[in-house]
Amino acid sequence: MAGQQQPTPGQRVERLRRAAGLSRERLAGLSGLSPTTVKFIENGRRSLTLRTAQQMAPHLGVRDLGDLFGPSVALSLDARVSHPAVHDVRRALTAWRITVDGEPESTDYLRGAVDSAWQTWHTSRHQRTAAGEILPGLLDATQRAARLHSGADRRTSLTLLAQAHHLAQAFLAWHGDRELVWLTVDRGMSAALDADDPLAISQASWYTAHLLRSVGRSDEALERLREARRLIEPRIADGGPEWAEMLADLHLCAALTRARAGDQGAWSDWNDARAVVERALPDGFVGVRTRVSRPLVDVYAVMCAVELGDPDEARRRAYALDPASIPSVERRGRHFVELARSADLEGAREATLHLLTRAEATSPETVRYSPVAQDMVSRLCREAPASVRAEAVDLAQRIGVTEL
Template sequence: MTDQTQPTPGSRVERLRRAAGHSRERLAGLAGLSPTTIKFIETGRRSLTLRAAQQLAPHLGVRDLGDLFGPAVTLSLDVRPLHPAVDDVRKALTAWHVRVDGEPNSPEYLRGAVDSAWQTWHTSRQQRTEAGMILPGLLDATQRAARLHEGADRRRSLAMLAQAYHLAQAYLAWHGDRELCWLTVDRGMTAALDADDPLAVAQAIWYAAHLLRAVGRGEEALERLREARELIEPRVADGPIEYAEMLADLHLCMALTRARIGDQGAWSDWGTARDVVHRALPADYVGLRTRVSRPLVDVYAVMCAVDLGDPDEAQRRAHSLDPASIPSTERRGRHYVELARGADLEGAPEATLHLLAKADATSPETVRYSPAARDMLTRLAADAPAAIRWEAVDLASRAGVTL
């Protein structure tokens, strides 16, 4: 009897890759994806989205996406859930102040407001909901101040406006229109350049690199990060401590970017960041906006290992890292998601579900809006062993995952 089972999209990708003579690493580099993503797609641990198929097709000799999905496969459009406050944030981002009058807030006030907003982002369990409430007013106040102030006060206000755009990017990264994310990056970079502040410019590049990496432009992200490093590095010895913090942040971003494109050189950048943090920052130092600190360096090590497809190394790196020491509720939730990804790589559904439940208990919105968490929950709800499937279905339902 003939086997009528249709090949999966993942098996089709693998067959076409082998026929084209590409390794996973080679195909990942050509398509702007990570080798781990290719592996997950081929083994069925990650759905083949329309966007990924479009990136892969030219390098697999495919002109009709039906050759990847097959005649009976429903296409995943990689739709991200919208947060309820996205419309309000969109209006604040696209409200052009043609006429501005009155007294602007002082740069000192704006710095306090921006710092408070970032503190809320890192301490709230519902950080996206609270940021969505704060952002419209924060964007309005910083936009007005940048228009009304002159001279040094205007430049300081512009630096705070850039930070408001960066927070908007962090809020929008997992939901909302991709065009809105690009808008925050462009506006943040413009404000930072107009502020003529090296730290503000480097921070804007750091945020831009995250989006470039997310859309498969990892090499471009690395080029921009190198430019930022060259701007900051000469100022570390004699400048305020924030310059050393920024340098460490840039190297951590470079490490993760390299890991996402399968480059083992990630560990060199990670090691440089660790050296800067241990040498130039106090032992208990915690950066206000990105939470640069000794525990965060260890968090990045786990992330790099997972993205390099090495769950054993991820476990080893995570062994001595107490999640309670991570100085951010949002980052702690994301750390549990990364550990879940490592367990998923090893084919351990019970551990994957346990870690996703820990992430949900830490920061429910991290699980609700994280594409990686949602993808794992979708597969667990469908394919987990019967003994834990009901737990997976329950967690997926609470996270708003459509089953």
């Protein structure tokens, strides 16, 4: 019938999920989403984005995304780079140099360059633009060093090359080129294994787990994290703080992985991470690459609560956490996005807008390139009360939201 109302994308997802015999939890796990995300898409409290639809489609038996969005929606499946620097980073990653000559940079110099790059990532308000300028040269220098050095210097160069690839993964994670992200993960792990350095291998496992989780392979992610913990734990007593830092990071990654699968066991891993930080790391310690610290443990508690769909717990966990204490501009911006997600779970539109505006003021690129932030802003433009809708539209224009 011409006047019959078409089902919403959320209703289409629910219908196809039930037809496939999948629970929300199972579809979420297969798609790399949280059960709360699937629930809110189905009941209309969250938009179905193209990226999320692409993650769900294979598990719903969908070949044409029009089956999810409806026949009236035109879709372009062209992969579009969302940051201009991705082109240069891709060239650096795929410049397979057959011959390498000349003198390599010293390992001391390269260590300083890698640490400085991570410092820039965490202190710049425009960290993706800054990293995009640094990464091509950093990747080239560490690749050359790994080819030209020998002995102990080559092992050190390989460790630094792995860390350069980890920074490339952090930069690329939100820009839609999944194959390029897999390349950075594989390269980082290969370099760490060639270095035969347990700490480097554990770091590479941490980055591998994040990507596995994002594509719905949470069980594999948790196994990689367990393997890495077995490498690290025997060395905690005699090693420096970087070993305890790594162990805490592995537990935090496991906690978030479990939370995104709807597993309350996430809190056990989170408690283990907190215990390591409080027992084995000095007061005021802040990790170079991932900013492991006491405030970061509290940031993860908020993230886990949001992923578990518990805004009351997220609010409780965030109550005593001063955002200014988070030792990373990028992580501080993401913390405000997580708080916005918590408010969004409760349907608090004004609070969601306020928190996203704070996130954008803290780290504009964290909001501009975060898919979940973009989705929230897009929905606010349609659903926020009239009194603040103009503010939502202004924010959308500042961060480049096109679906208004």
